[in-house]
Amino acid sequence: MTNIISKSLFIRGCQCHKSLYLHKFHDELRDTLSEAQEAIFSTGTSVGEVARDLYPGGTNIRELTAGDTAKALTETANHMASGARVIYEAAFSCDNLLAYVDILVRDGESWKIFEVKASTSVSDTYLLDCAFQYHLLTLCGIQVSDVSVVHLNNKYIRQGALELKELFKTVSVLEEVKTLRSVVIENLEQQFAILNADSIPAIDIGLQCHSPYPCDFMGHCWKHVPEYSVFEVAGLSANKKMALYSSGILEIKDIPEGYKLNKNQKIQVDGVKHNRSHFDKAMVKEFLNTLKYPIYFMDFETMMPAIPLFDKSTPYQQIPFQYSLHYLPHRGAELQHMEFLAEAIEGKDPREAFIKVAGGYPKTRNGARL
Numbered sequence: 146m147t148n149i150i151s152k153s154l155f156i157r158g159c160q161c162h163k164s165l166y167l168h169k170f171h172d173e174l175r176d177t178l179s180e181a182q183e184a185i186f187s188t189g190t191s192v193g194e195v196a197r198d199l200y201p202g203g204t205n206i207r208e209l210t211a212g213d214t215a216k217a218l219t220e221t222a223n224h225m226a227s228g229a230r231v232i233y234e235a236a237f238s239c240d241n242l243l244a245y246v247d248i249l250v251r252d253g254e255s256w257k258i259f260e261v262k263a264s265t266s267v268s269d270t271y272l273l274d275c276a277f278q279y280h281l282l283t284l285c286g287i288q289v290s291d292v293s294v295v296h297l298n299n300k301y302i303r304q305g306a307l308e309l310k311e312l313f314k315t316v317s318v319l320e321e322v323k324t325l326r327s328v329v330i331e332n333l334e335q336q337f338a339i340l341n342a343d344s345i346p347a348i349d350i351g352l353q354c355h356s357p358y359p360c361d362f363m364g365h366c367w368k369h370v371p372e373y374s375v376f377e378v379a380g381l382s383a384n385k386k387m388a389l390y391s392s393g394i395l396e397i398k399d400i401p402e403g404y405k406l407n408k409n410q411k412i413q414v415d416g417v418k419h420n421r422s423h424f425d426k427a428m429v430k431e432f433l434n435t436l437k438y439p440i441y442f443m444d445f446e447t448m449m450p451a452i453p454l455f456d457k458s459t460p461y462q463q464i465p466f467q468y469s470l471h472y473l474p475h476r477g478a479e480l481q482h483m484e485f486l487a488e489a490i491e492g493k494d495p496r497e498a499f500i501k502v503a504g505g506y507p508k509t510r511n512g513a514r515l
């Protein structure tokens with residue numbers, strides 16, 4: 146069977162060869178996608194859709210061909226040959242490589258590649274991603290005059306309709322991807338060799354499991370890691386945790402006496418070693434003594450839309466939309482409760498209603514409405 150390496154598979158392979166192999170041949174070992182991960186993917190998709198309007202009027206090849214790769218390749222070639230100026234999700238394949246280019250824009254006899262990212266900066270992984278596309282299009286005989294990463298501008302403050310040229314930053318990375326082309330070629334050689342092997346690469350867990358993306362095979366690879374492992378020591382750096390693991394120390398109880406820990410880590414490690422809980426009565430008392438009635442207990446929820454939905458908000462700004470407030474007017478009083486949930490009305494900013502003074506809400510110590 147011929148193995149095809151797509152852009153996303155290439156990036157996976159750069160993170161970990163074992164992940165590359167498992168993704169291709171052992172889907173049954175993959176973790177179930179969490180809701181949070183699904184939300185990240187859908188954020189990327191919606192940002193990509195909005196960014197297309199920076200270069201309007203193109204045809205979306207992926208949509209047009211409904212996931213049929215052969216058709217997508219033919220349609221891309223047809224659109225390029227028939228004078229299209231802008232193409233979204235343009236498909237290219239050569240030498241068993243495959244990529245869809247987010248936005249492809251004609252530049253005379255050449256073409257410009259725009260890779261859209263839902264982040265607020267350019268990372269090394271994005272450079273590799275762009276370098277893969279540059280390498281593939283060059284193999285296909287396409288002249289590429291520029292390659293850019295289009296990412297969100299976290300300084301943009303929405304006021305009225307979205308201003309796409311302000312919302313997005315376009316950063317040319319042509320020189321970087323030209324330099325990285327040799328790295329891509331070298332990585333591809335290794336990745337094809339991995340895919341042609343007949344066994345899972347013997348790679349132990351490591352820092353690569355979390356970076357640049359959380360791996361979706363951790364349930365499989367990390368199953369030997371016990372509940373109270375060194376990876377659970379709060380605030381210990383990832384490098385130190387991995388160094389302990391690599392030296393054969395897997396469980397908290399085996400961390401040697403004298404290992405450098407801060408005060409809280411020492412409490413945690415000693416607690417596990419001696420099977421005892423820690424309760425600092427004096428500190429709790431000291432804290433409770435600082436509280437004065439009336440006392441409010443507030444829990445709230447926020448959302449962080451990548452594309453700002455409301456005026457005076459920026460990409461990924463936290464927008465509160467719900468709270469639950471318990472209120473104790475004086476010692477011994479009955480606990481009261483009030484709550485707020487914003488109306489889900491498109492374009493309606495929930496922040497004002499969230500903080501608005503309303504009749505019936507409890508007063509603060511100074512007598513002002515909450």
Ligand code: SF4
Nearest residue numbers: 161164354360363366
């Ligand atoms: S969990 Fe870690 S070791 Fe296993 S495949 Fe993923 S990155 Fe590789």
